[in-house]
Amino acid sequence: MKTIKQTISQLGIALLMLFTITSCMDDAPQIPLGEFEKGVLIMNEGAFGAxxxxxxxxxxxxxxIKADIFEKKNGRPFAGLIQDMVASEGRLYLVANTGKVEIVDPRDFASIxxxxxxxxxxxxLVTANQKVYISDWGPYDANFASPESYIAVVGQLDGGTITDKIPVSSRPEGMYVVGNQLLVACTAAQKMDVISLNTEERSKSLDVKGGPIRFFEAGGNLYLFSRDASKVYFHEINRSNAEIIGTKTVNLAMSTFNFTLTENAEMLIITSTGWPEFNDAIASVNINSGEVLSASIFTGSGLYGIGYDADRREIYVADNNGFQGNGTVIVLDQSGQQQKTLAVGRGPSGFMFK
Incomplete structure (x- = not known):
């Protein structure tokens, strides 16, 4: 039988060992963050033709502000029109609508x-099962329509050769992976296509109101954002069977496809009268009710993209300045009051917050 003295002695040794292990863990060197792993990445689309x-x-x-970080790191220009930035599988994918994808290390932008x-x-694009799936409008026909749209499949995460092209409805944009299915927003066709990742074939195509563009999550639910000239639609999707189970209709005219989410189920959407006036505004909408909280918390001309920094509770607005030279980023507080402006590249259109 152990004595009280033996028990206390053994307890003391155990505490000493625990302290020693903890001290060693505290002394372990911390891996520093890469140069671009904190802060804001600003996507500058570039000018058509240039x-x-x-x-x-x-x-x-x-x-x-550090400019042209792709070119400075890799010693060559990006040489394309950047359509999207996607962070996935420890990589950053830069999608150009001029027919290419560059893959970089998000820590320092070195080409992968x-x-x-x-x-x-x-x-x-999205990644799934160690593959890359890229939405592509396909070539224009004689009427500038896109009847040969597809999802390109690349068999490895670091890029390379396209192994397959899955036909989809006209003009696919955003995608979302749920289970072993790939959901595709097809804007011109006004459809949500569903692709089986097991067979890499389209399993069904659902009609939706408006032209769908992008999927988003809010309150634990999955939605597809869609719009037409007079309304915005939030199509709620059942994740288990990839069916649309309900639609919230927002009475918001002249909406664009540019939106971002903030706190409290709020969405900010850029609206625009279009050419030639370009009277633009930022509308605030409640996602749960579909109510337009404000038609214009901020107004301008040439508003081309929007993002929200949740840590600092700031709204970032991209102004393309009519593509007359470089653009500007306008930083607003939550109420829409301007705080500062940033001089950026040609055609700023998107943000990634880290």
Whole structure:
């Protein structure tokens, strides 16, 4: 039988060992973050014909802006029009609608690989099962329609050769992986296509109101954002069977496809009268009710993209300045009051917050 003295002695040894292990863990070197792993990445689409898309990095703490970070790291220009930035599987994918995808290390923007041939008008991508799936409008026909749209399949995450092209409805944009199914928003066709990732074939195609563009999550639910000239639609999707189970209709005219989510089930949507006036505004909408909370918390001309920094509770608005030279980013507080402006690249259109 152990004595009280033996028990206390053994307890003391155990505590000493625990303290020693904890101290060693505290002394272990911390891996520093990469140069671009914190802050804001600003996607500059570039100008048509010039193909001068690029990415800027902004540090809100110091106020420092670093321009052309792809070119400076890799010693060559991006040479395309950047349509989307997607972070997945420890990589950052830069999708150009000029028919290529560049893959970089998100820590320092060093090139990892690319998909440089076989694409037409690439729009976005997702990864699943160690593959890359790229939405592409396909070639234009004589009437500038897109009857040969597809999802390009690349067999490895670091890019390379396209192994298959899955036909889909006209003009696919955003995608979403749920279970072993790939959901595809097909804008021109006004459909949501569903692709089985087991067979890599389209299993069904559902009609939706408006032209769908992108999927988003809110309150634990999955939605498809869609719009027409007078309304916005939030189509709720059942994740288990990829069916649309309900639609919230928002009475918001002249909405664009540019939106972002904030707190409290709020969505901010850019509206625009279009050419030639370009009287633009940012509307605030409650996702749960579909109510327009405000038609214009901010107004401007040439508003081309929007994002929300949840940590700082700031709204970032991209102004393309009519593509007359470089663009501007306008930083607003939650009420829509301007806080600062940032000089950025040609055609700023999107943001990634880290």
């Amino acid at each position: 193909n001068d898309g690029e990415v800027y990095h902004y540090d809100p703490a110091s106020g420092e 690989g690319a998909v440089s041939s076989g694409l037409d008008i690439s729009r976005s």
